[in-house]
Amino acid sequence: MKFLRMRPGFGEQFIAEGDVEIPEDERALVEEFRRQLxxxxxAAVPVTRFDGRREAEMxxxxxxxxxxxxxxxxxxxxxxxxx
Amino acid sequence: xxxxxxxxxxxxxxxxWEVSMPWIDRRLDARRRKREQRRAGDPGAAYDPGRExxxxxxxxxxxxxxxxxxxxALYRDLGFLRVWGGQSDPDGPxxxxxxxxxxxxxxxKPIVAYLPQTGRLLNEYCVEFxxxxxxxxxxxxxxxxxxxxxxxxxxxxxxxxxxxxxxHLPGRxxxxxxxxxxxxxxxxxxxxxxxxxxxxxxxxxxxAEPADG
Numbered sequence: 613m614k615f616l617r618m619r620p621g622f623g624e625q626f627i628a629e630g631d632v633e634i635p636e637d638e639r640a641l642v643e644e645f646r647r648q649l650x651x652x653x654x655a656a657v658p659v660t661r662f663d664g665r666r667e668a669e670m671x672x673x674x675x676x677x678x679x680x681x682x683x684x685x686x687x688x689x690x691x692x693x694x695x
Numbered sequence: 696x697x698x699x700x701x702x703x704x705x706x707x708x709x710x711x712w713e714v715s716m717p718w719i720d721r722r723l724d725a726r727r728r729k730r731e732q733r734r735a736g737d738p739g740a741a742y743d744p745g746r747e748x749x750x751x752x753x754x755x756x757x758x759x760x761x762x763x764x765x766x767x768a769l770y771r772d773l774g775f776l777r778v779w780g781g782q783s784d785p786d787g788p789x790x791x792x793x794x795x796x797x798x799x800x801x802x803x804k805p806i807v808a809y810l811p812q813t814g815r816l817l818n819e820y821c822v823e824f825x826x827x828x829x830x831x832x833x834x835x836x837x838x839x840x841x842x843x844x845x846x847x848x849x850x851x852x853x854x855x856x857x858x859x860x861x862x863h864l865p866g867r868x869x870x871x872x873x874x875x876x877x878x879x880x881x882x883x884x885x886x887x888x889x890x891x892x893x894x895x896x897x898x899x900x901x902x903a904e905p906a907d908g
Contacts, residue, residue: 616757618754618757618826618840618843619750619826619830619836620750620830620831620833620834620835620836620837621747621750621833621837622746622750622753622830623750623751623752623754623837624757624840651828654844654848656847656848656851658760658761666763666766667850668761668846668851669850669851670847670851670852685761685843685847687840687843687844687847688825688826688827688836689859690822690823690824690848690860691822691823691825691859692823692861693805693821693861
């Protein structure tokens with residue numbers, strides 16, 4: 613599982629990678645996940661449905677991430693724009 | 696005569712000096728600030744168009760890898776995405792029960808909700824994804840990342856992003872004439888795509904027939 617983060621002036625940045633079946637890797641991923649959310653990020657998982665349609669799921673806790681997902685994308689949380 | 700002309704010249708020069716001093720001061724200040732920022736290692740001090748282009752290129756690749764092929768083609772060709780609304784469930788709680796609606800997603804512009812059947816514009820949802828760490832001096836994501844963030848948020852948790860957005864009537868920030876034009880372009884794009892798909896299907900069938908026969 614890879615963690616990617618969108619960055620201004622950069623595009624997506626690779627921030628962590630690990631195998632969730634390995635406990636140490638999973639612990640590191642959980643910590644990184646929490647750190648990103650603490651920094652104000654939202655997390656989304658791109659998914660492909662059984663009919664081939666691509667969708668996305670927003671995840672708020674690590675346990676919501678499907679175990680077999682390849683990547684989690686972090687991006688800054690939404691804020692109301694131009695008043 | 697010479698004395699009078701010299702005096703006039705001196706007065707003119709003095710006036711010009713007075714007028715241009717604030718401008719020169721500002722320029723020198725800006726230059727000094729930039730030099731100091733660069734010395735302090737702040738990369739935001741220098742705008743680098745190459746970096747922004749590379750960032751956008753990476754963002755486009757990421758967008759392409761996440762959205763459906765048709766959505767990617769739409770963004771590539773017309774510069775925006777259409778995302779179908781998910782609150783039109785016939786048994787759902789919203790006032791849009793049973794009515795198909797969709798959003799137009801532009802980079803760094805409000806999300807526009809509309810009714811595809813009539814083209815009627817519903818609302819503008821002003822939303823941003825500012826990264827306050829400002830790694831290169833700006834909180835703005837590359838265009839395609841902004842579009843992907845909106846797409847993922849609408850697909851993954853439509854209510855949440857709509858709740859975070861500032862709601863406005865259509866026309867507040869995006870010109871309704873531009874949206875109508877984009878809807879017309881979208882319709883034409885879909886018809887051409889369908890015609891192309893039909894042509895390709897017919898060609899494949901023709902090629903397959905002799906082999907069958």
